[in-house]
Structures are given as structure tokens and as C-alpha cells.
Ligand SMILES: NC(=O)C1=CN([C@@H]2O[C@H](COP(=O)(O)OP(=O)(O)OC[C@H]3O[C@@H](n4cnc5c(N)ncnc54)[C@H](OP(=O)(O)O)[C@@H]3O)[C@@H](O)[C@H]2O)C=CC1
């Protein structure tokens with residue numbers, strides 16, 4: 001088995017290094033450079049390709065971590081020779097609950113494929129740096145062959161360097177009594193800064209998936225602060241909502257999930273989101289032909305999906321983490337593998353140029369298809385009726401109001417915040 005993951009914690013002001021970890025080599029680094037890079041893993045990767053096994057003297061390795069100061073006999077296998085070029089993935093909020101599930105899915109190869117080696121660049125903060133070290137240690141201990149590099153840091157300008165994907169999860173949770181305007185402002189600032197950093201140092205074709213709430217408006221802020229990256233490359237996660245809607249339709253129809261297709265979530269990742277049962281299909285047939293209970297579809301189904309996050313928090317005492325990680329994996333897979341014929345997936349994307357008549361210049365969840373190249377096109381073979389359109393307009397109005405709240409972060413003048421009273425995240429009750 002190939003094993004080349006390593007990280008080296010840097011930052012002497014933080015907690016003592018775990019036993020066996022050498023960190024003194026980095027102590028002279030400036031605080032801004034709280035990024036642990038991995039050199040030995042690159043060497044090890046080369047050795048995989050070459051079929052060479054060496055045990056380099058630890059003294060010559062400045063950035064390695066513990067056991068990774070020695071490289072192993074990686075027994076070059078045919079499959080490693082056919083591996084693709086390394087993909088660099090940044091994850092913010094990497095010490096949080098969602099990441100704790102997601103990182104292991106990414107490292108296992110189930111998202112990008114079993115021939116796709118990856119580098120994980122974990123972004124945290126001073127408050128989470130020690131926890132990030134713990135995350136990196138767990139990744140090490142998992143012996144994932146495809147995970148070639150792990151680095152940790154608190155400076156987005158360093159962590160985002162050359163990244164192909166940025167999964168932006170870290171955000172302040174809304175506390176009791178906190179106004180939505182305050183949440184928009186605090187989190188918006190995080191995404192404005194990260195947008196600037198991505199613009200400066202990431203791959204110019206980086207794909208950005210914003211998870212941290214309120215994710216649609218955070219994604220808008222991020223893309224506005226990254227003018228050199230195509231706006232089309234920014235996504236807000238609404239795949240969890242799509243998965244929740246599929247589950248409810250499958251339950252009601254008495255079928256397994258795999259029979260449910262063409263489910264769109266329109267709009268904001270909030271309680272105004274619109275799960276579309278007009279275009280959805282069960283076993284290839286319109287949902288309305290299979291589920292005749294229109295009252296259920298129009299009322300119970302919609303509200304259940306809109307408020308599923310809150311219902312889960314009431315049971316679990318915390319917000320969805322594992323299912324969110326699964327949905328992030330699904331969202332990425334939908335972009336890196338071709339969409340099954342006739343189907344589509346939901347993702348929050350930039351509306352400018354959309355064919356549906358939704359207001360331009362916001363991030364809105366809509367139905368998309370991909371050829372598997374990381375890009376997507378909006379699905380045009382969708383029907384609209386008054387019921388669906390009326391609800392879409394409500395979610396659109398909410399996003400237009402959110403946009404005004406963050407005008408100071410998107411370069412559009414002074415903010416004026418008057419979001420509708422009932423604007424809530426799915427997890428709020
Ligand atoms: N779009 C969707 O479908 C869903 C979105 N979410 C959202 O994802 C985000 C992350 O959720 P989850 O992983 O469960 O949350 P956690 O609380 O476990 O982790 C969030 C991370 O955010 C970081 N963070 C950034 N700024 C702050 C701040 N000012 N105060 C506190 N923490 C901060 C922290 O990391 P650090 O200190 O390293 O910065 C923390 O580890 C939340 O915004 C949540 O609402 C959740 C479920 C579904």
C-alpha cells in the first residue's frame with residue numbers, strides 16, 4: 001500500500017506537539033505562515049512512480065511530521081502509475097462537524113475517483129489550530145493511499161494557493177437573539193476575505209462550493225470579491241435539500257430513493273426554498289401521477305423539506321453534519337461525473353443569463369446538468385406553473401433583500417437591511 005500523507009504543525013505558541021512530532025524546524029517562521037506544508041509526501045509520490053523505496057535521514061526533512069520523516073517501501077503498483085494529476089482541495093472550517101465527515105470521504109477516493117490522488121489543504125483559525133492538528137493526525141492514521149498531502153493553516157492566502165476546489169464550510173453559527181443582518185455581516189466578511197484570497201492565489205478555474213450559512217448570499221459575496229474567477233464556478237450547497245426532498249417523495253410513494261429523479265430545489269437555502277414536485281419524477285413518471293395527494297405535495301412535503309434541518313436539530317441537539325457531508329460529496333460528484341441521461345441536480349449558482357426569468361445577479365438554486373468536466377449547464381426542459389412560480393418569486397425576493405444587506409461587501413454601496421420577518425435557515429426553529 002502506498003502511504004505518503006504528512007503534515008507538519010507549525011506555530012510554537014500553540015499546544016505542545018504530540019509525542020514524536022518534530023516542529024522545531026519551523027519555529028522561526030512568521031505567524032502569517034501558519035501553514036504546514038508537506039514535502040516528504042511529494043518525494044514519496046515520486047518514489048511510488050519510480051518504484052523506489054528510501055529511508056531518508058530525518059535530519060534532512062524540514063517539513064515532515066512524525067512517521068512521515070521516513071518514507072516507506074511503497075511497492076509501486078500498476079494502478080499508481082495510471083493515477084491522474086494531483087487535485088488540490090481546500091476545506092475551510094476543517095475542524096468543524098461537517099468536515100469531520102467530509103474529509104474522510106474525500107480521502108477515501110469515493111468523491112473524485114479511485115485513480116485521483118488528492119492534496120487536502122485545511123483552513124482553520126487560531127482557535128481551532130490544535131483541533132486541526134488532531135484532524136490531520138486522524139487522516140494520517142487512516143492510511144489512505146490516494147491522500148498524498150495534508151497541510152493546515154490559518155491564512156487563506158497560503159491555504160488557497162493553487163487550489164482546484166475550495167469547499168468553504170467554516171462560518172459562525174447564528175446564536176440566540178442574533179439578527180439575521182448581523183449573521184449576514186459577520187459571515188459575509190469571512191466570505192469577502194476568502195473570495196479575495198481565492199482571486200489572488202487559487203487556480204483561475206477553481207470550483208468553489210459555499211456551505212457556511214447563509215450560503216447563497218455568502219457565495220454571492222465570495223464571487224463578487226473574486227472578479228478574475230468565472231462567476232459560474234461558484235456554488236451554494238442546496239444538495240442536502242434535494243436529498244431531503246428525494247427521501248420524502250420516496251417515503252410517500254413507497255419506493256426506494258433510486259426511483260426518484262429530476263428533483264429541483266429552487267431558490268435560497270432557507271425556509272423559502274422551493275422543492276419542485278411539478279418536474280420531479282418517480283420511476284420515470286411525473287410525481288403528480290404517482291402521488292395523487294396534492295394537499296400533501298403542496299403543504300406537508302414542502303414544509304417538511306424546508307424545515308428538515310430544524311426537525312433534526314430538535315432530535316440530535318446539533319445541526320446535520322453527516323448528511324451534509326454526504327450531500328457535499330454528491331454535489332462534487334455531480335460536477336465531475338456526467339449527469340445520467342434526462343436527469344439533473346440542484347445547486348445554487350449565479351443567475352445572470354438564466355433562462356427562467358429569475359432576477360439576475362444573485363445565487364439561486366436551479367436544475368443543472370454536467371458533462372463531468374467540473375462545469376454545468378442549466379436544464380431548460382423544465383415546466384413552470386403559477387404555484388411553483390409564486391413560490392420561486394418569494395425565495396427570489398428574500399435573496400434580493402439579503403443582497404441589499406451585504407452591499408458593503410459586494411462593492412455595491414451602502415448596505416440597507418430589511419429581510420423578511422420569517423427568513424430562517426433550514427436549521428432554525
Ligand atoms: N448549506 C447547507 O446545506 C448546510 C450548511 N450548514 C452550515 O455549515 C456551517 C458549518 O457547520 P458545522 O461544520 O456543523 O459547524 P461547526 O460549528 O462544527 O464548525 C464550524 C466552523 O466554522 C468556523 N468558524 C468560522 N468563523 C467562526 C466564528 N466567527 N465563530 C465560530 N466559528 C467560526 C470554526 O472553525 P475555525 O475556528 O477553524 O474557523 C468552526 O469549526 C454552518 O454555517 C452551518 O450553518 C450546515 C448544514 C447544512
Ligand SMILES: O=C([O-])CC(=O)C(=O)O
Pocket residue numbers: 213240308309310319320425426427428
Ligand atoms: O441551519 C443550519 O445551520 C443547518 C442547515 O443549514 C440545514 O440543516 O440545512
